[in-house]
Amino acid sequence: MIGHNGYRKALVVIGFLLPSLLGLLLFQFIPMLSSLAISFTDWDLLTKASFVGWDNYRFALHDEQSLKSLSNIFLYIAGYLPSVLVLGLLLASLLNRKMRGVKFYRTMVFIPVITSWVAVSIVWRWLLNGQSGLVNYLLSLIGIQGPVWLQDFFWAMPAIIGVSVWKDLGYVTIILLAGMQDISEDYYEAAIIDGASAWQKFRRITLPLLTPSLFFVIIMSLINGFQLFDQVMVMTNGGPAGQTSTLVQQIYMNAFQSNKMGIASAQSWILFLIIFLVTAVQQLLQKRWVIYDR
Amino acid sequence: MTDKHMRLKNSLSHIILLIATVILIFPFLWMLSGSLKNSLEVVKMPPDLIPQVFRLSNYVEITKYFPIYTFLGNSILVAVVTTVAQLLVCAMAAFIFAKVPFKGRDAIFFCFLITMMIPTQVTMTPLFIVFQQLHLINTYAGLILPGIFSAYGTFLLRQHIMTIPDALLEAAFMDGASHFRVFRSVVLPLTKPALATLSIFSFMASWNNFLWPLIVTSDTGLMTLPIGLSKLQGRWATEWNILMAGNVVSFIPIFLVYLFASRYFIKGVTMSGVKG
Numbered sequence: 001m002i003g004h005n006g007y008r009k010a011l012v013v014i015g016f017l018l019p020s021l022l023g024l025l026l027f028q029f030i031p032m033l034s035s036l037a038i039s040f041t042d043w044d045l046l047t048k049a050s051f052v053g054w055d056n057y058r059f060a061l062h063d064e065q066s067l068k069s070l071s072n073i074f075l076y077i078a079g080y081l082p083s084v085l086v087l088g089l090l091l092a093s094l095l096n097r098k099m100r101g102v103k104f105y106r107t108m109v110f111i112p113v114i115t116s117w118v119a120v121s122i123v124w125r126w127l128l129n130g131q132s133g134l135v136n137y138l139l140s141l142i143g144i145q146g147p148v149w150l151q152d153f154f155w156a157m158p159a160i161i162g163v164s165v166w167k168d169l170g171y172v173t174i175i176l177l178a179g180m181q182d183i184s185e186d187y188y189e190a191a192i193i194d195g196a197s198a199w200q201k202f203r204r205i206t207l208p209l210l211t212p213s214l215f216f217v218i219i220m221s222l223i224n225g226f227q228l229f230d231q232v233m234v235m236t237n238g239g240p241a242g243q244t245s246t247l248v249q250q251i252y253m254n255a256f257q258s259n260k261m262g263i264a265s266a267q268s269w270i271l272f273l274i275i276f277l278v279t280a281v282q283q284l285l286q287k288r289w290v291i292y293d294r
Numbered sequence: 295m296t297d298k299h300m301r302l303k304n305s306l307s308h309i310i311l312l313i314a315t316v317i318l319i320f321p322f323l324w325m326l327s328g329s330l331k332n333s334l335e336v337v338k339m340p341p342d343l344i345p346q347v348f349r350l351s352n353y354v355e356i357t358k359y360f361p362i363y364t365f366l367g368n369s370i371l372v373a374v375v376t377t378v379a380q381l382l383v384c385a386m387a388a389f390i391f392a393k394v395p396f397k398g399r400d401a402i403f404f405c406f407l408i409t410m411m412i413p414t415q416v417t418m419t420p421l422f423i424v425f426q427q428l429h430l431i432n433t434y435a436g437l438i439l440p441g442i443f444s445a446y447g448t449f450l451l452r453q454h455i456m457t458i459p460d461a462l463l464e465a466a467f468m469d470g471a472s473h474f475r476v477f478r479s480v481v482l483p484l485t486k487p488a489l490a491t492l493s494i495f496s497f498m499a500s501w502n503n504f505l506w507p508l509i510v511t512s513d514t515g516l517m518t519l520p521i522g523l524s525k526l527q528g529r530w531a532t533e534w535n536i537l538m539a540g541n542v543v544s545f546i547p548i549f550l551v552y553l554f555a556s557r558y559f560i561k562g563v564t565m566s567g568v569k570g
Contacts, residue, residue, distance in 0.1 A: 012473040013396055020387035021402070023443030028409040031417035031424065038420065045423070091314055094307045101308065107556050108315045111322065114552045114559065116502035118520040119541040122527050123325045126534050132337040134324065170318065171563060178564035227413060230504045234524055248415050248505075255419045256509060268416045275413060 039265035046259070056266035066267065069238075069245040072157065076246075077225040079161040084221065085214070087165065088172035093202065095173065096180045106177070109170040117167070117230035124163045125150065125235055150236050156244050160231060167231075168224075172217050179213030180206060211290040215282070222278050226271060247271050322545070329353070329538035336535045352539040359530060362540050364515060365522035370547065371434065372507075372518055373500040376441040380496045381489055383442055388451035389477050393463060403452075406445045414505060422509050432513040441500055447492050454488035455481055491562040494555055501548050519544040 039056055043049035060066050091109065095102050112120065127134050128149040136146035149159040187205045196204070229248040232238060238245035247267065255264035328336055329352055331345045356362050391403050421440060422431075430436035458481065466476045482489070504520045511517050517525070523540050530536060552559055 009394070009396070009473070013390055013394060016386040016390045016394075016473075016477075017402070019383045020406075020443060020448060023383065023439075024406065024409055024445065026424075027421060027440045027443055028412060028417060028445075029405075031420035032412055034420035034423075035416050087314075091311070094311050097304070097307055099304045099307065101311075105311045105315055106560070109318050110556070110559065111549070111552070112318055113563075114498060114548055115322075115545060116504070116520050116548075118502075118504055118523050119325075119544050120321070122523060122537050122541055123321045125527070126328065126537070127321060127324065129532075132339070132341075132532075132534065134341060137339060137341060166318065166321075169314075174560055174563050227415065233504075234527065251415050251419075252505075255422075261419055261423075264419050265416075268413070268419065272413055272416050276411070 035265045035268060038261050039269050041262045043261040044259045045261060049262070052262065056262045057270070059263060060267045060270055065242060065245065066247070066250055068242050069247050069250050072242075072244060073226055073228060073246055075157055076161055076164075076228060077222065079158065080164055080225060081218065081221050083161070083165045084168055084172050085217065087169055088176050088217070091169065091173040092176035092180055093206070095177050106174070109173055111170070112167045113170045115167075118234055120167055121163070121231045121234035124159075124166075128159055151240050153240055153243055156236055156240060160235060160244055163235070164228075164231060168221075172221075175217055176210065176213050179210045183209045208291050212292060215286050215290045219279060219282055222282070223275055226275055226278070325538045325541050325545070328534055329542045331535050333533065333535055336538075337532075349535070352535050353543070356536050356539045356543075359533070359536055360522055360526045360540070361514065362519075362522065362526075362543055365517055365519045366543055366547075368434075368437075368516060369501060369519040369544070372437050372441075373497050375434075376438050376500040377493050377496045379438070379442045380444055380447055381493055384444055384447035384451050384492065385482065385485065385489065386477070387448045388455050389481055391448065391452045392455035393458075393460070393481070394473070406448055410445045410449070418506065418509060425510060430510075432511055432516050434516070436510045437507055437516070437518065440506060441496075441503070444496070447496065450492055451485060451488055454485050458484050487561075490555070491558050494551070494558045495562050497551065498548065498559075 038049070040051055040053060041049035042052045042055075095106055095109075126132070128136075130136065130146075130148035130151070133146075133149075135149070139146040147155045149155050183206065187209070188201055191201050191205060227248055228246040229252070232244050232246050232249060233252075236244045238249050248271070251264045251267045251271070254260040254267065327343065327345060330348045330350065331342070331352075332347075332349050335342060335345060387406075391399065391406075425431055425436050430439070462484075463476055463480060466480050471479070502520060503518070504524070507518045507521045508524070511521060514522070514525075519540075523537075523544060526540055527537055
């Protein structure tokens with residue numbers, strides 16, 4: 001592009017970039033580096049910090065609560081990811097059909113996505129309540145005595161998973177639907193001529209050509225899964241007995257309730273590394289199963 | 295495939311989609327219905343689907359528990375200012391990254407992209423300490439500032455500004471327009487769809503943000519809706535009708551924005567999804 005040159009252009013560049021640069025420097029890079037530095041100290045906000053080497057990392061990797069929260073997250077992902085993918089695929093394939101009312105359904109299924117986790121969690125706390133909850137009332141109609149979901153040692157995590165699937169389903173559906181709409185009609189027409197069944201079309205055309213969207217959903221779900229916080233904070237506060245505690249909740253507790261800044265920072269870097277590793281491994285593996293040529 | 299076969303399949307699809315829609319939407323209707331019940335009816339078994347008397351007074355009574363309308367005002371202020379500022383800041387940087395080359399530009403842009411990978415949890419602890427030093431805890435500035443700068447927003451707008459033909463901008467420069475003039479009168483109008491998408495996303499993110507406002511506010515008068523609601527439910531855990539009234543207050547604004555701009559919500563999601 002042409003336009004002014006020399007010092008006037010330099011002024012423009014500086015003027016236009018300065019706000020962003022300052023913002024990212026002050027709110028991203030400097031905090032990031034400080035957090036790395038703090039993670040090697042025993043700072044408690046009150047007394048002077050001293051260098052403790054890898055102690056905080058060692059602690060975080062051996063601490064029972066940290067490990068518990070990590071295994072909780074693996075459990076969460078193991079339940080959440082397959083459910084949201086299967087249900088998302090089902091809804092997206094139905095919404096991909098040419099029939100009336102599709103736009104209406106599409107608008108409706110997205111509503112839980114736009115709502116705040118806090119509001120949604122409070123509603124679900126009521127729905128899942130042991131005495132006045134609608135879910136247990138409906139179960140009682142078919143003769144099942146429901147558990148006290150969110151206070152139940154076994155059922156708390158499945159309840160968190162279920163509500164998360166409910167909240168994110170619209171998002172996953174819309175992404176998969178967009179992927180399906182990108183697939184050329186020609187493939188399906190050729191398949192119909194060859195006499196393919198609906199299942200064969202789905203299995204041999206839709207699913208392979210949808211792998212880029214599936215890949216994206218899986219990556220996003222893993223990243224969000226490791227950062228699980230809002231819904232747990234409101235619905236169970238990590239309970240009962242740490243059954244639903246998460247990594248971010250541990251970081252929050254250590255930093256802002258116990259003032260253990262060093263440990264919290266080390267945990268946040270471990271979280272970052274996990275997310276980074278998962279993404280990197282997925283990127284490597286995707287060559288094996290994601291099909292980008294259409 | 296026969297016509298009859300097709301119709302059967304369509305009806306089956308409708309049934310499944312209807313069931314899914316009911317499951318996804320019902321909690322919101324239940325929330326609305328609960329917000330209009332009195333404290334006895336709200337725990338009654340078997341429950342009434344529709345309240346016997348619509349108790350609109352819950353929406354007044356809730357202020358005895360918590361200043362919910364102050365939270366509402368705070369949320370609107372924070373979300374609107376964050377969104378407007380973010381659009382401007384991101385668009386300015388995006389314009390340079392897309393259309394004004396200079397030495398070292400790509401290196402700077404690369405640094406922008408790196409920050410997209412850093413989770414909030416890494417930066418929040420030091421950021422809290424910095425804000426404490428600057429006396430920004432319990433201020434609107436403390437709530438708003440970190441939300442303004444978005445590498446993702448800059449990236450999104452850059453991709454769109456890059457599609458504007460250079461010839462168009464050159465013509466404007468030939469006519470003697472300044473960079474600022476070109477940015478305001480040519481680039482911004484041509485980037486409107488992307489700006490609309492980003493503004494919806496930025497507004498929604500700010501409206502629903504929980505972790506940072508939770509850290510940066512302890513003063514009730516400055517809390518946004520998610521923080522206020524979470525405190526409200528922490529203290530009055532089972533006053534369901536009051537809690538639901540609070541939820542409805544927080545739901546309606548974002549729902550209205552969604553109704554008027556659902557196109558952009560869905561476009562924004564698919565844009566980040568397919569090209570991501």
